Amino acid sequence: MQLHELIAVLIQTVLAALLLGLPALPAVRQRSWRLFLLGVPKMSAGVYLPLGVFVFSAALAPEWKGAAKLGWLGCFCVGKLVLTPLVLWATASFYALEVFQVANRLRPWIVLGYFQGAVVAGVCLLSGIEWLLKPYDGIEWWLAVPAYVTAYFTLRTIQLVRETNTAPWTLLKAWLAGIPLWAGAFYYSWKTFSQLPDEPPKGCFVVTAAARGHIQLVGPFVPYQRHGRAxxxxxxxxxxxxxxxxxxxxxxxxxxxxxxxxxxxxPRLARRLANPWFADAAYLALKPCEWIAARLLPEASPNPPK
Incomplete structure (x- = not known):
């Protein structure tokens, strides 16, 4: 087995463990297949999809200064990554309450985690208004994710606050504790904007850029002609x-x-893969997709180059 094949197997194993293992934990604990069947869609809608949009929407940052209609705020999709600890806190609260179904659902960290999730999702939703100002052919559909996360986490926060009689001061202290992260998020947004070029760059795509990694990993290569170009x-x-x-x-x-x-x-992702090590990481990240593509349509996949 070649190195890239071994790594692909490891990635697939980890993904399977995450996708099925987390919703399986409460099912095993309570010996209930029903909990597992309910846990998978809950994890998909409340964990996997929101986290995926939170991380990968960073690739939607403006390519140059002229494309940022709201100035440096247009780069908040990148700067918000500094808020990852708050997002993981909210995610853990969701998992504990909705999926694992802990016995004490009114623990303070769960209540405050939902509050933090509502705030972060709401700000991300507001920052996405810029996408409504751009002619991106309907790509603003991704705003539906922070929209439903904001609505759900807000309603859950109100419910939990009422059940626990949590004082407004407690919520304020939780928000104040996150100020360093918010300051870092806005600073990183401004810094990202300041580093944008003044002119729009030329295009390139992720899979092509991923092939720029170390040949020992991403190779071997074979000559191929496509669209009249060798x-x-x-x-x-x-x-x-x-x-x-x-x-x-x-x-x-x-x-x-x-x-x-x-x-x-x-093109946005590809331009961040100039370093061979980043290209290696992209190559490995695409391995599960390559594996799925090859098995969904095996007749469409070429024989591996020798």
Whole structure:
């Protein structure tokens, strides 16, 4: 087994453990398949999707200063990553209450975790207003995630505060404790904006950029001609090209929706992969997607280059 294949297996194992292991814990504890079947959609809607949007929406930062309609606030999608400790706190509260169903659901850390989650999600939603000012062909759909997270966490916070008689001063102290993180988030947003170029950069895409990693990991490469252009490509790039061509032929509507999003996100991510080590990380991160593509449409995946 080659190095990249071994790493792919490890990544798939970890992902499977996260996707199925966390909702399985309360089911095993209470010996109930019903809890597991309910836990999977709860984890998907309350943990995996919100965390995914929180992290990957950073790739939607403006590419140059002229694209930031609200100035440095347009880079809050990057700066908000400093708030990750608060987000993880809120996520742990959600898991404890909704999925694991702890015996004492009114623990202070759970109540305050929901409060922090409501505040962070609300600010992220407000910062996304800039996307309504940009002609991005409907890509602003991602705002639906912080919208429903804000609504749910706010309602849950109100309910828990009433049940526990939590004083407003307690909520204020919890918010004040997070001020250093908020200050860091706004500073990092401003710093990101100040480092943007004054002119729009040229495009490049993630899978191509990921192939810029160390050849011992991302290789081997073979000569290939596409769209009249000869180039050297690795197996991952060939697999995604073949899969996309098949996808476009069989489901053009969903493919167009994917392309609309990828044409915005792809170049932004790719430009952050100039370092070979970052390219290696992107290559490994794409391995599960490559594996899924190859197995969903095995006839669309080329034979691995020798």
């Amino acid at each position: 180039r050297s490509v690795n197996h991952q790039l060939l697999t995604f090209w073949a899969f996309e061509e098949r996808w476009q032929a069989t489901a053009p509507r969903t493919h167009r929706a994917f392309r609309r999003l990828y044409n915005v996100v792809g």
